[in-house]
Amino acid sequence: MITLLASASISLAFSLFLTPVFIRLFKRFAWGQFINVDTPDAHHVKRGTPTMGGIVIILAVLFGYFVSALATQEMPTMSGLLVLFLMTGLGIVGFLDDFLKVHKERSLGLTPWAKITGQVIVGVVFALLAIQFPNTQGETPASTQISFIRDLPFDFLSWGLIIGTIAFVIWICVMVIATSNGVNLTDGLDGLAPGSSILAIGSFIVIGFWQFNQSCANATLDLDVLDKCYDVRDPLDLATVAASIVGALIGFLWWNTNPAKIFLGDTGSLALGGALAALAILSRTELLLILIGGIFVIVAGQVAVQLTYFKLTKGKRIWRASPLHHHFEMKGWAEVTIVVRFWIIAGLFVAGAVGSFYLEWLSR
DSSP: OOOHHHHHHHHHHHHHHHHHHHHHHHHHHTBOOOTTSOOOOOGGGGOOBOTTTTTHHHHHHEEEHHHHHHHHHHOOOOOHHHHHHHHHHHHHHHHHHHHHHHHHTOOOOHHHHHHHHHHHHHHHHHHHHHHHOOOOTSSSSOOSEEEESSEEEEEEGGGOOOHHHHHHHHHHHHHHHHHHHHHHHHTTTTHHHHHHHHHHHHHHHHHHHHHHHTBBOOOSSOGGGGGBBBBBHHHHHHHHHHHHHHHHHHHHHHHHHHSSOOOOHHHHHHHHHHHHHHHHTTTTTTTTHHHHHHHHHHHHHHHHHHHHHHHTTTSSSSSSSHHHHOOOOOHHHHHHHHHHHHHHHHHHHHHHHHHHHHHHHHOO
């Protein structure tokens, strides 16, 4: 518990007090945001605002996690390291995209297929590592079973070792691509993606801490609650990583709220999506992620529907713009109004997810 609080506090302090240093540094490097011509006119005043703020968040999380572990003499676990790996790996993919944008002075960086290829490479490595490194009880960080609030009866390895492993890796890659792109599409207004991510990733602090207290590895559990326990490896460390990310995001949001002094960039949005996917996979709550990240599902779904309808009807649109927050901007809503209302929706989804998680435990 001390490590969890220390990790969050150190990460928060790092991002809160050092983000201005990075803002000045990024301005010196001319790492400014380029605005897409299809975005609302109000966004053109944001041109030149420092981007790649995800670098600050990633560094803050790594600093907070490892310094707190050193200070409390708690050894990092493989589960925690895997979350950091996926977060950092996708952050590097996002950095390449952002760097090409500022280097070529345009709003497009990596091609869509190049970005997906990078996400797949990182996702494959994560998936293969996650089913290695069994502990003394034989538990690996991830399970080859699909999970909702716990592992469900279906196991990919029931299809055989080779086919099952390939199917499992594909499943993980789909989750990684969908989640990271969902956060990326939501990152379009000042503070929208960081605030929504605080709520979504914050839910894994509660989930991880509860799983730790009700872990099947806890020999002090009463016999009548053994059927309710969780077979999750390193749940407390997953909660610690989630707390470190939330702390870093809170400090960053101080500077990212309207009017933003720095943007996440793809560096930050892809990294946050990767962290969210990793936490769901390793805490065995994969399908619950649909509810935890409900706001990201809505935004990504709206883009998919709009794009499909646009192609099928040869130019017609259902909404005025996409992603969804730009539609409301086109209707005349103030940016702060949209952000706060989206935060409320994100919070309701997270409350429903955490409530469902607890109700499942009660029902057993």
